[in-house]
Amino acid sequence: MEERLLDGKYKIIDKIGHGGMGTVYKAENVKLQTYWAIKEINSINQKNINVKEYDILKKLNHPALPRIFDIFEENSNLYIVEDYIEGINLKEFLKNNGTIDEKTAIDWFLQLCHVLKFLHEQKPNPIIYRDMKPSNIILTDQGALKLVDFGIAREYKDTASTDTVFIGSRGYAAPEQYGLGQSTPATDIYSLGVTIYHLLTGHDPTTPPYKLRPVREIKGNLSQEIENIIIKCTQEDPGKRYQKIDELIEAINNIASKEKRETKGKPYYKSFRRLILCVLDNTEFASELGWIISKAAGLKTVIIDTSYFDSKLDICMCIERKLSRYVAEYGKSPLEVAYNMLTEGTDLHQIFENSALKPAKNLYILCGLFNFENTGKAPFEFDKLIDAAYKYHDMCIVIMDRNTIYEGILKTSDYLIVASEANFDVVRQYKKVVDIICKRLQYPITQVKYAAFNYKKGINLPLDILKKVFSPKCFLGTINYKPERELYKNKDAFYPDSAFKLLEEEYSGMLGQFNIIAKPGLTEKLKEFFRKNFGFRRENLDWEG
Known part of the structure; x- marks a missing residue:
């Protein structure tokens, strides 16, 4: 070329x-x-x-x-x-691997439903994707699906009666995309149904005879329920399809629930998606969350502390000595070394394997030094470093000081997490910070999550008030106060580990909300991990999140 x-x-x-x-x-x-x-x-x-x-x-x-x-x-x-997304598109996957089974279809169905739900719920107007097909879906090495090619996406507006021109992929496009009506959320549901039909049966809808036969006529081992869902998704009359993605999600989850009962309690798993979580002003919470994700879920996790003036990450992770030896050897902090390597064009693998501190398997730490001279400085473009970290790790946790808000970091973050004490003055302060971030920087309020940290029931604000302040959908839950946990902070010990022993239920609940418990078999491994290491029995935990 x-x-x-x-x-x-x-x-x-x-x-x-x-x-x-x-x-x-x-x-x-x-x-x-x-x-x-x-x-x-x-x-x-x-x-x-x-x-x-x-x-x-x-x-x-x-x-x-x-x-x-x-x-x-x-x-x-x-x-x-x-x-640029590493992976294989589903058209090539189908060509190389053949058709998928029903369990995989349910998983992929739900993944695609959730991204369409996100698009359809945009304000002031829903976004209609209009080009769902296997070649526009990338399967990553982590098992997550990515929707690409937004060349013909459009806003849905009530004032329009039809689409101005036919745009779409014949065979996958809904009838209304041929100039017979306006594309709506039901249009994407049609194309999604055809896509899953193709992946389940191997029958290409773009080739003769162009008719979608009932899937059980082609593969007899499929359930009646999955056949009914696909039939309803692909009705020619938009009014006879599912009208909202939520209706389709409910129908798919009913199959998952039935499968769960029929497999003697083996849970149905949602698939993990790589995330960038920005934690506002709480290094303890970020440390514990990062350790849990890396240790219990087995995901490659990096924690980046952008508090360049007074980083506490070395204390929270009990790596003060490692950091001192590191600086003595390189003359710079891990944060500086990583960024310099990035600007020099070093391979991502070398950047994080060679620059980051590793207090535990799968856990990488990038932090600066406690240095008064760095007050108010933004030593380099954190968003570029975070973007590189995202490409190399399963999970990226970024700690940001509320007094030094970096717009570039927020633009790259999937969620902003506020984990604070639940006292009136503290909650009010953080609520104001969140309002400013959402209004001035146009950060979506739906991507803000709140956790009550070191929560003292009967002393701190009641949970119903906290949910009103930050909205129930934003509320992650509580990390309860434990006197024993406070003792670990002053001991020469890795206290995120100790904290998890005391608070595993609270943190596990939060993991489920971020869909981090991902692959089949992991739940049982987690239960065994808890039993083996901590003597816990987790029979009542809702592993579906």
């Missing part, structure tokens, strides 16, 4: 896709040596592209969606720069 450089910095490496709306390339930012997916749309197809729609998509933040970083024009072409 002839070498091309776009926008003075993106070197085209390979063509990774081609469709009716344009060509997708894998490209390298030669300045940062990071990889991106760039979609090229020629002048002919640009008439079907509304750049304003992409401006809307740039603000979306969901773990199953690639982030859009840049849009530019060059030589009459439009270029859209997105996350």
